[in-house]
Amino acid sequence: MAGKRSEHNGAKGWLYLLPALLFLGAFMVYPLFDVFVYSFEEGYHSASQTYFGTGLYNYSYVLHDPYFLQAVKNTLILVVITVPLSTGIALLISVGLNSITPLRNLFQTIYFLPYVTNTLAVGLVFMILFQKTAYSDGLINLMITWFGGSAVDFIDGPYWAKMFVLCFYTIWVVMPFKILILTSALASVNQEYYNAAKVDGTSAFRTFMRITLPMISPMIFYLIITGFIGAFKAYSDVVALFGTNLNAAEMNTIVGYVYDMLYGDSGGYPSYASAAAILLFCIVLTITCINLLISKKNVHYS
Amino acid sequence: MENRNDYGVIEKKAEVRKKAANVITYALLILWAVIVLFPFYWMVLTSVKSYGAYNSEYIPKFYTLSPTFQNYVDAFTTVSLGRYLMNTAIFTVVTTAIMLVVITLAAFAFARLDFRGKNIVFVLFLSLMMIPNELVIITNFVTITDLNMRNTFQGLILPSVTSIFYIYLLKENFEQIPNSLYYAAKVDGTSDLKYLWKVMIPISKPTLITITILKVIECWNSYVWPRLITDDERYYLVSNGIQEIRENGFGRENIPAMMAAVVVISIPLIILFLIFRRKVMAGVARGGTKG
Numbered sequence: 261m262a263g264k265r266s267e268h269n270g271a272k273g274w275l276y277l278l279p280a281l282l283f284l285g286a287f288m289v290y291p292l293f294d295v296f297v298y299s300f301e302e303g304y305h306s307a308s309q310t311y312f313g314t315g316l317y318n319y320s321y322v323l324h325d326p327y328f329l330q331a332v333k334n335t336l337i338l339v340v341i342t343v344p345l346s347t348g349i350a351l352l353i354s355v356g357l358n359s360i361t362p363l364r365n366l367f368q369t370i371y372f373l374p375y376v377t378n379t380l381a382v383g384l385v386f387m388i389l390f391q392k393t394a395y396s397d398g399l400i401n402l403m404i405t406w407f408g409g410s411a412v413d414f415i416d417g418p419y420w421a422k423m424f425v426l427c428f429y430t431i432w433v434v435m436p437f438k439i440l441i442l443t444s445a446l447a448s449v450n451q452e453y454y455n456a457a458k459v460d461g462t463s464a465f466r467t468f469m470r471i472t473l474p475m476i477s478p479m480i481f482y483l484i485i486t487g488f489i490g491a492f493k494a495y496s497d498v499v500a501l502f503g504t505n506l507n508a509a510e511m512n513t514i515v516g517y518v519y520d521m522l523y524g525d526s527g528g529y530p531s532y533a534s535a536a537a538i539l540l541f542c543i544v545l546t547i548t549c550i551n552l553l554i555s556k557k558n559v560h561y562s
Numbered sequence: 563m564e565n566r567n568d569y570g571v572i573e574k575k576a577e578v579r580k581k582a583a584n585v586i587t588y589a590l591l592i593l594w595a596v597i598v599l600f601p602f603y604w605m606v607l608t609s610v611k612s613y614g615a616y617n618s619e620y621i622p623k624f625y626t627l628s629p630t631f632q633n634y635v636d637a638f639t640t641v642s643l644g645r646y647l648m649n650t651a652i653f654t655v656v657t658t659a660i661m662l663v664v665i666t667l668a669a670f671a672f673a674r675l676d677f678r679g680k681n682i683v684f685v686l687f688l689s690l691m692m693i694p695n696e697l698v699i700i701t702n703f704v705t706i707t708d709l710n711m712r713n714t715f716q717g718l719i720l721p722s723v724t725s726i727f728y729i730y731l732l733k734e735n736f737e738q739i740p741n742s743l744y745y746a747a748k749v750d751g752t753s754d755l756k757y758l759w760k761v762m763i764p765i766s767k768p769t770l771i772t773i774t775i776l777k778v779i780e781c782w783n784s785y786v787w788p789r790l791i792t793d794d795e796r797y798y799l800v801s802n803g804i805q806e807i808r809e810n811g812f813g814r815e816n817i818p819a820m821m822a823a824v825v826v827i828s829i830p831l832i833i834l835f836l837i838f839r840r841k842v843m844a845g846v847a848r849g850g851t852k853g
Binding site: 270271272273274276277279280283284286287288289290291292294295298306349352353356357359360363367368369370371372373374375376377378379380381382384385386388389393395396397398399402432435437440441444464489493495496499503504515518519522523530533534537538540541544 | 789
């Protein structure tokens with residue numbers, strides 16, 4: 261009887277899982293194998309549906325493509341600048357938020373707004389704020405001239421100006437998540453530790469370094485890891501600022517390179533796109549592992 | 563006497579320091595609030611400036627004395643903003659609805675039913691969570707193209723109707739419902755599906771609402787997949803629509819009309835967020851990242 265019921269249940273369990281299995285199989289498991297197949301089919305093109313051999317040529321092509329190298333450079337700069345900066349500023353703001361009571365909810369609500377906005381749409385606002393056109397220098401340039409600087413075109417101008425806007429916008433976009441995570445981490449630190457420190461007359465700075473920071477270190481590392489992963493996959497915010505022709509703007513990212521290879525004017529090469537995507541995955545995996553190793557040494561898990 | 567004075571001085575000093583710290587804290591918080599809010603202010607402001615006024619301002623003005631709604635009219639008449647919004651609404655509602663059914667069934671199977679291989683499948687599911695979208699999107703693009711589903715809603719929707727993370731979240735929630743309820747229902751002869759519908763779903767409503775909101779946000783903002791799969795303007799979602807408007811719409815640099823479109827696109831989610839503020843923030847804290 262019992263055996264019969266569980267057998268009956270067995271078929272049923274799979275039945276309930278079936279839709280999820282079908283969708284995941286078709287759009288996740290199969291593509292996962294297929295992407296490796298593509299990456300070894302040398303020079304495969306969607307239009308001709310032919311390739312000239314199997315091997316590592318695609319990888320070598322991608323690694324020698326100046327556009328790819330530019331994309332790697334851009335992505336690395338973006339990662340190195342935005343991840344520490346955004347985490348640091350978010351920590352500062354969260355500590356500030358945690359130390360006040362009036363208006364706290366209001367600030368929290370405001371800070372979260374960028375999370376629920378369309379990256380492409382709001383990117384256009386940043387574009388007009390920073391752009392210098394024939395009609396107007398734009399608002400940011402106006403402010404620069406107030407302080408005695410000279411106007412720069414941040415959207416079509418020099419490389420570092422463009423990189424600056426990109427970093428600025430990226431930080432603006434990722435802050436809500438970081439502030440949210442850090443404020444809840446700070447709020448959950450046991451108040452008794454602070455009371456003990458107060459009794460001992462410990463300075464605020466020392467309390468922060470010796471109590472707060474170690475207690476929230478797991479969350480900081482979580483944010484650094486997700487920040488690295490997110491920044492390596494930067495794409496839509498770049499498109500929002502500089503348009504879809506990113507190679508011409510010298511602002512392409514690795515993910516942008518993958519999509520350019522796949523689709524659009526330079527597209528039709530799933531083989532090169534796959535090789536680039538796998539290279540990206542390897543970079544992200546390596547960095548995540550390094551992060552985890554470092555965090556094992558430095559993070560205090562209570 | 564002297565002693566008492568000392569205490570007074572120390573207390574005063576401490577108070578001054580506290581006040582100074584407070585001022586710095588508020589200054590910092592207000593500064594960031596301004597940085598966050600300013601782009602929103604600027605987009606609304608620009609959207610109510612007339613085309614002529616905007617283009618004659620070589621030095622941009624921080625206010626306008628003659629607001630106009632003409633740009634909003636233009637946004638709906640000159641370019642197909644209405645259609646983009648409609649498409650996005652259809653895409654969002656259908657994707658979210660199908661996903662809710664798929665993940666509820668799967669979570670129920672994992673949480674309540676016994677079958678051979680359940681644990682292995684669950685571990686496989688969890689390991690798939692680590693696969694980045696960029697790795698599978700290439701083949702999906704080819705699959706959908708081969709199925710002739712480019713520029714269709716099926717092509718847009720099908721690859722985004724499962725989420726392992728949400729299955730996991732819901733399964734955890736389902737498992738908190740006591741077993742005794744399930745066996746009681748079994749004794750009464752209630753079918754599994756009815757039990758799921760009448761007991762588990764109502765109890766898990768808060769989690770389901772959170773999942774729904776997060777999925778709606780994700781759908782409304784999705785850009786990459788719709789861009790790959792649609793090149794016919796009739797199927798554009800808002801993200802692609804705004805990109806199209808930027809590159810080809812409105813003729814020469816009609817930025818006020820563009821900003822009107824941006825405002826229209828941004829408002830639905832901002833309203834949704836303000837209504838469900840706590841749920842959205844709690845949901846994101848539990849496992850959302852942007853993208």
